Amino acid sequence: MPDTLKFDAIVVGGGPSGLASAIIMARAGLKVVLFERGRFAGSKNLFGGVLYTSAIQEILPGFMAKNPPFERPVTEQGYWLLSPDSVVRMMHRSEQYKVEPAAAYTGLRARFDEWFARQAVAEGALVIAKTAVIDVLRDNRDRVIGVRTDRPDGDVYAPVTILSEGVNNLLTQKLGLAQGDLPPRLVALSVKEVIGLPQATIEQRFGLTGLKEGVAIDLFGDATLGLPGTAFLYSNKTSISIGVGMLLEMFVEHRLRPHEVLARFKAHPAIRPLLAGGESLEYGAHLIPEFGYDRMPKLYADGVMVAGDAAGMVDAMHREGTNLAMMAGKFAAEAAIEAHSSKDFSARHLQAYRDKLEASFVMKDLKQYRRMTDFLDGTPHFMKTYVDFVNDAAMRYFNAHDMPKRDMEKDIVRSLGKRRSFLGVAQDVMRLMRGMGL
Numbered sequence: 001m002p003d004t005l006k007f008d009a010i011v012v013g014g015g016p017s018g019l020a021s022a023i024i025m026a027r028a029g030l031k032v033v034l035f036e037r038g039r040f041a042g043s044k045n046l047f048g049g050v051l052y053t054s055a056i057q058e059i060l061p062g063f064m065a066k067n068p069p070f071e072r073p074v075t076e077q078g079y080w081l082l083s084p085d086s087v088v089r090m091m092h093r094s095e096q097y098k099v100e101p102a103a104a105y106t107g108l109r110a111r112f113d114e115w116f117a118r119q120a121v122a123e124g125a126l127v128i129a130k131t132a133v134i135d136v137l138r139d140n141r142d143r144v145i146g147v148r149t150d151r152p153d154g155d156v157y158a159p160v161t162i163l164s165e166g167v168n169n170l171l172t173q174k175l176g177l178a179q180g181d182l183p184p185r186l187v188a189l190s191v192k193e194v195i196g197l198p199q200a201t202i203e204q205r206f207g208l209t210g211l212k213e214g215v216a217i218d219l220f221g222d223a224t225l226g227l228p229g230t231a232f233l234y235s236n237k238t239s240i241s242i243g244v245g246m247l248l249e250m251f252v253e254h255r256l257r258p259h260e261v262l263a264r265f266k267a268h269p270a271i272r273p274l275l276a277g278g279e280s281l282e283y284g285a286h287l288i289p290e291f292g293y294d295r296m297p298k299l300y301a302d303g304v305m306v307a308g309d310a311a312g313m314v315d316a317m318h319r320e321g322t323n324l325a326m327m328a329g330k331f332a333a334e335a336a337i338e339a340h341s342s343k344d345f346s347a348r349h350l351q352a353y354r355d356k357l358e359a360s361f362v363m364k365d366l367k368q369y370r371r372m373t374d375f376l377d378g379t380p381h382f383m384k385t386y387v388d389f390v391n392d393a394a395m396r397y398f399n400a401h402d403m404p405k406r407d408m409e410k411d412i413v414r415s416l417g418k419r420r421s422f423l424g425v426a427q428d429v430m431r432l433m434r435g436m437g438l
């Protein structure tokens with residue numbers, strides 16, 4: 001076999017997880033090849049838009065000196081609760097968010113992943129784009145020994161492979177590490193649009209004083225027709241990222257078309273003025289794994305590990321995914337480096353990867369929120385009931401009604417009773433606490 005086809009490690013997928021692995025392994029002196037099926041890393045990728053610097057710092061210490069293509073630091077963030085004609089805003093703004101590097105920045109994946117791939121190349125990894133991995137090669141003892149790409153003579157060999165192929169984890173399934181076809185209750189579908197606006201218009205509409213300020217808003221309630229799901233609105237330099245996401249089963253059950261849900265959200269009276277005059281720059285849809293800790297694929301086998309979205313490592317509760325993916329990529333890389341030192345690539349040895357994950361926030365958080373998807377699935381009325389109630393309560397509370405305040409307060413409590421029985425509310429609170437792992 002020519003040496004050009006033999007590597008120390010193969011990585012499948014040029015997203016945050018795969019690129020983090022490639023960077024760590026190449027820096028340790030391993031001969032690494034990463035395959036990305038897109039035109040370039042990031043060209044096929046889409047996310048809401050918040051990147052977390054604690055994870056980037058773990059992979060690339062001193063990353064700010066390498067000019068990461070961030071949009072704006074997140075200096076204000078929080079939730080908007082939308083009823084059909086009102087909004088209750090719960091936002092947090094702090095001077096502490098302005099210390100550089102900020103804890104979070106908005107970003108666009110086509111730019112960020114491409115930059116991250118350049119860092120992998122600078123560390124010595126070979127990043128090959130426009131190349132899909134179509135199969136995993138195994139020896140007669142079922143150990144993974146390489147991959148088959150869609151290039152002519154495209155078999156490539158290494159004693160260890162890291163699958164960072166994203167939510168559509170076909171190779172992980174082929175290996176029997178994950179179940180086939182994701183059930184629609186365990187995967188969310190998000191539609192996103194990037195809307196171009198002049199910098200000054202964005203700053204005026206969101207109350208920002210310049211490029212050193214930015215806003216990240218997650219929205220609930222009428223944004224998703226009161227169904228379990230979330231929407232988002234993030235400020236970039238000269239554009240706004242906007243999107244909605246719901247469990248796939250909600251789209252099916254309620255016969256909703258994703259683009260219509262986004263169009264409806266954009267037309268909400270609290271949202272429309274923020275987008276007025278904007279130009280649509282990008283539009284796309286992407287799945288988000290919601291398997292949770294209990295239904296994760298098996299994370300390793302002889303000669304192979306699975307990281308990031310391919311393994312369902314998303315904390316939807318806190319809109320975190322890229323950071324979990326990067327940390328998982330780092331832990332898988334460290335396990336691969338250790339395997340090379342001991343020349344042992346067996347599953348028994350690669351279990352170090354899972355041990356590292358379990359000891360970190362990645363598995364601790366996924367474990368804590370393991371029942372969140374079940375909560376959303378089991379209480380589909382939750383968003384509508386309580387978000388409408390909070391808006392209704394605010395309307396009564398903030399207005400004079402020529403009635404004693406005691407009666408107004410009773411009125412508010414009664415309006416909740418009309419929506420949900422006392423027992424129902426108690427059950428919902430218990431379920432929510434269970435979903436949050438409390």
Ligand SMILES: Cc1cc2nc3c(=O)[nH]c(=O)nc-3n(C[C@H](O)[C@H](O)[C@H](O)COP(=O)(O)OP(=O)(O)OC[C@H]3O[C@@H](n4cnc5c(N)ncnc54)[C@H](O)[C@@H]3O)c2cc1C
Nearest residue numbers: 013015016017037047048049050133166190308309321322
């Ligand atoms: C709408 C939306 C909003 C989100 N918002 C946020 C957010 O604000 N903050 C956050 O941190 N996370 C967010 N996430 C989650 C985050 O995007 C993911 O968790 C993260 O991208 C996972 O990284 P990954 O490297 O595991 O997978 P991906 O980013 O999906 O990368 C996988 C890569 O593998 C490539 N690939 C797949 N199969 C093959 C193959 N066979 N051969 C070669 N290449 C292959 C793909 O082209 C892709 O580049 C959001 C996700 C969505 C969909």
